[in-house]
Amino acid sequence: xxxxxxxxxxxxxxxxxxxxxxxxxxxxxxxxxxxxxxxxxxxxxxxxxxxxxxxxxxxxxxxxxxxxxxxxxxxxxxxxxxxxxxxxxxxxxxxxxxxxxxxxxxxxxxxxxxxx
Numbered sequence: 072x073x074x075x076x077x078x079x080x081x082x083x084x085x086x087x088x089x090x091x092x093x094x095x096x097x098x099x100x101x102x103x104x105x106x107x108x109x110x111x112x113x114x115x116x117x118x119x120x121x122x123x124x125x126x127x128x129x130x131x132x133x134x135x136x137x138x139x140x141x142x143x144x145x146x147x148x149x150x151x152x153x154x155x156x157x158x159x160x161x162x163x164x165x166x167x168x169x170x171x172x173x174x175x176x177x178x179x180x181x182x183x184x185x186x187x
Contacts, residue, residue: 073097073168073176080164080181087156089187093149093166093178100124104169107140107151109162110180119164120151133162134145156185 074096083089091107099105106121120130120140128140139152149166164182 072168073102075166075168075176075178077164077166077178077181080183082184082186083156085157085185085187088152089156089183091151091153091164091166091181091183092158095147095149095166095168097147097168099149099177100144102168102170105142105149106167106169106174107149107164108167109160109164109183111159111162114162117162119162122149153183156183158185158187161185 075093077093079089079091083090092115104121104123107119108116109119112117117131120138122128122140135153141150161184162182163182166178167174168176
């Protein structure tokens with residue numbers, strides 16, 4: 072069972088930056104797809120960014136050009152660099168691993184709050 076633990080959330084002013092980390096308890100390259108999701112109050116969970124083991128990356132339209140997903144293969148860590156943050160980016164951000172065709176492992180999440 073893959074275990075995930077996020078860190079790096081916090082409170083920043085609009086226009087600021089944060090870098091989220093997700094430590095994976097399993098060789099990250101052996102996982103089909105890793106991703107960052109976010110959940111804001113009153114909204115549905117949104118896929119923010121994903122990366123396959125081959126390095127194929129996708130982003131939600133709302134974060135393109137501002138967020139960058141990456142991974143550290145040696146330390147089995149998934150990252151999300153978030154720049155030019157907006158108040159609407161406020162949410163709990165969670166990382167997830169896709170195995171067997173579904174998002175089977177989740178971290179507990181880290182809160183990101185962007186003040187205007």
